[in-house]
Amino acid sequence: MRKIHIVTGIALFVLSVVAVRMTLRVRELERQNAEVAPASAERTAVASQPKKVTPVTPPKRVTPAAPSEVQPKPVAPPVKPAPKKTSVPVAPSFSGDVKALIADARAAMERKAYDKAAESLRQALAAQTDPEGKQQIRALLAESLAATQDFDGAVAVYRDYLSAATSDQERVSGVTRMAAVLSLAKRFDEAEAVLAEPGLIGDDPAMQRAILHAKLRLWQAQPGRLDQVATELETKAATDPADRASLELLGTIYLKMQRNHDKAKPVYEKLLAQEPDNAGLQNTLIGIYKETRDFAKAREVYEQYLSAHPDEADGIRFQIAALYIQSGQGDDAVAYAEKHLNGADATAEQKEQVARIYEYSGRLDDAARTLKEAETAAQDAAKKTSLRFRQSDLLIRQQKYAEAEALVRSVLSTANLDKETKARANHELIRIYQVQGKVGELGL
Numbered sequence: 001m002r003k004i005h006i007v008t009g010i011a012l013f014v015l016s017v018v019a020v021r022m023t024l025r026v027r028e029l030e031r032q033n034a035e036v037a038p039a040s041a042e043r044t045a046v047a048s049q050p051k052k053v054t055p056v057t058p059p060k061r062v063t064p065a066a067p068s069e070v071q072p073k074p075v076a077p078p079v080k081p082a083p084k085k086t087s088v089p090v091a092p093s094f095s096g097d098v099k100a101l102i103a104d105a106r107a108a109m110e111r112k113a114y115d116k117a118a119e120s121l122r123q124a125l126a127a128q129t130d131p132e133g134k135q136q137i138r139a140l141l142a143e144s145l146a147a148t149q150d151f152d153g154a155v156a157v158y159r160d161y162l163s164a165a166t167s168d169q170e171r172v173s174g175v176t177r178m179a180a181v182l183s184l185a186k187r188f189d190e191a192e193a194v195l196a197e198p199g200l201i202g203d204d205p206a207m208q209r210a211i212l213h214a215k216l217r218l219w220q221a222q223p224g225r226l227d228q229v230a231t232e233l234e235t236k237a238a239t240d241p242a243d244r245a246s247l248e249l250l251g252t253i254y255l256k257m258q259r260n261h262d263k264a265k266p267v268y269e270k271l272l273a274q275e276p277d278n279a280g281l282q283n284t285l286i287g288i289y290k291e292t293r294d295f296a297k298a299r300e301v302y303e304q305y306l307s308a309h310p311d312e313a314d315g316i317r318f319q320i321a322a323l324y325i326q327s328g329q330g331d332d333a334v335a336y337a338e339k340h341l342n343g344a345d346a347t348a349e350q351k352e353q354v355a356r357i358y359e360y361s362g363r364l365d366d367a368a369r370t371l372k373e374a375e376t377a378a379q380d381a382a383k384k385t386s387l388r389f390r391q392s393d394l395l396i397r398q399q400k401y402a403e404a405e406a407l408v409r410s411v412l413s414t415a416n417l418d419k420e421t422k423a424r425a426n427h428e429l430i431r432i433y434q435v436q437g438k439v440g441e442l443g444l
Contacts, residue, residue, distance in 0.1 A: 093130045098137075101127070105140060114147040135164060142177065151185040154178075168207045176214040183221050191218050212249070216257060226253060237270075247271055255284070261291040272301075277308060295327035317341055318353045322360065330361035342370070348378040352387065359394065368394045385411055385421060392428055396435065405432050 094102065101124035108117035121141040128134050142157040158178035165171045175194055182191035195215050219225045233250040236243055247267055254264035265288050272281045282305050289298035299320050306316045317340045324333035337357040341350045351374035358367035368391055375387040388407055395404035411417070411425045433442040 094128065094133055098124045098128050098133070102137065102140070105144070109140075109144060109147075112147075114144045118144040118148065118150075131164060131166075135161060135170065138164075139173075139177070142181070146181045146184065151181055151187075154181045168204055172207045172210045176210060179214050179218060183218050188218065188222050188225070212252075216252070220257060226257060229253065230258075237267075241270070244271070244274060255288070261288050264288055265292060265294075276304070279305065290323075290326070293327070295323045299323050314341065314350055314353065318357070321357045325357070325360045333357050334361050334363065334366075346377070348374045348383065348387075351377060355390075364394050364398050368398075385414070389424065389428065392432075396432060401432050401436055405429065408432065 101120045105117040105120040105124065108114070108120065118141060121137055121144060125134060125137045125141060128137055138157050138161045142154045142161065145151075145157060146154040155178055158174050158181065161174040162171060162178075165174055175197070179191040179194050182188070182194065192215070195211055195218065216226075219229050230250060230253050233246045233253070236246040237250060240246075247270055251264055251267040251271060254260045254267060265285075268281060268285045268288060272278065272285055275281060282301050286298045286301050289295065289301065302316055302320050302323070306313060309316070317337070321333045321337040321341075324330070324336060334357055337354045341357075342354045346354070351370050355367045355370040355374060358364070358370060371387050371391045371394070375384050375391070378384045378387060388411055392404045392407045395401070395407065408425050408428045412422065412429075414421075417425075429442060430439065433439045
């Protein structure tokens with residue numbers, strides 16, 4: 001369970017047919033679709049690619065990195081109707097003349113000579129007979145026309161593209177690109193109408209997200225429009241608390257578009273209340289709580305997740321202890337870690353986690369002692385060596401240079417030491433002497 005707030009994140013939309021038909025500039029437009037992941041994807045994203053818990057940011061005095069975090073187990077997404085069948089894209093067939101015209105057009109577009117590109121593409125479109133090839137040429141032609149600010153011409157070509165479309169992918173690709181052109185022309189009402197045309201797509205979630213992404217970008221391009229939509233969604237959600245779609249879209253606007261964690265918090269709390277076992281929503285809400293410094297509620301959600309995933313207890317317990325540190329409760333963090341991670345049968349990994357909590361709380365002696373216990377409990381030789389280096393670092397920070405040197409030299413005396421470990425040990429020795437101003441006394 002990791003990287004909750006951010007977004008990271010979620011719901012990438014890749015259309016196979018677009019890969020064939022789009023130029024570099026069109027692909028750039030499609031990549032923007034992934035910048036905003038709708039809240040509705042929270043439920044299904046966890047199943048395909050688990051989100052991760054946001055790593056703990058230790059106090060500035062702490063130099064070691066936090067240990068690897070646990071990932072939530074995938075949560076099965078709700079069952080959805082099967083998407084409509086779509087046609088499999090076929091590679092277009094071009095004659096030699098058409099290929100030459102397309103090559104000329106692409107070269108002209110590279111030079112930003114879009115008028116010349118449009119001329120070549122019109123000739124290619126007139127000569128091309130294969131439907132798939134015509135669609136590819138139309139996409140390039142519309143792009144060239146839009147670049148010359150011939151928006152009416154670009155829209156007309158996209159309408160031809162849509163008339164010839166044979167799949168949801170093609171329809172969504174054409175509609176979203178046409179809406180982008182209308183947005184550039186400041187014809188926002190027309191763009192919204194295009195994206196809202198009934199019967200545009202079926203039940204395919206990827207197609208629905210693509211349309212949503214286009215709407216979000218369109219709203220964002222209009223001053224005040226995103227706030228207006230958010231207000232409308234707030235009213236709808238208040239009128240009908242069961243209107244989950246409005247809540248999801250509202251959460252997306254507040255969290256992903258406006259980065260307003262305070263406004264996003266109550267929205268995601270309502271969403272999680274409706275679906276309390278959704279690990280994706282738990283991840284998101286923990287991230288929001290951390291951003292708003294509501295650490296107590298973040299711990300509550302961690303505990304909620306832990307109750308359903310006891311096999312991930314160690315990592316989650318460490319995260320909960322670290323939250324105490326982030327809220328300035330170092331003693332509580334230590335008490336929690338000692339209770340849950342440092343029992344009589346604690347493993348080397350658990351003791352190492354407890355040592356980090358000691359370290360982050362400023363109790364370096366206890367951290368060094370616990371690392372020594374972890375070294376004793378470790379079975380793997382490489383792990384033992386790693387723990388010795390960590391002990392050495394703590395000793396150096398406490399100015400216990402003689403103890404640190406003895407520990408590093410014990411590593412160097414290990415039989416069959418590999419080159420990498422030997423180089424690291426020598427580096428540590430140099431560091432020990434450097435901080436004392438005695439490098440000249442070091443004999444390697």
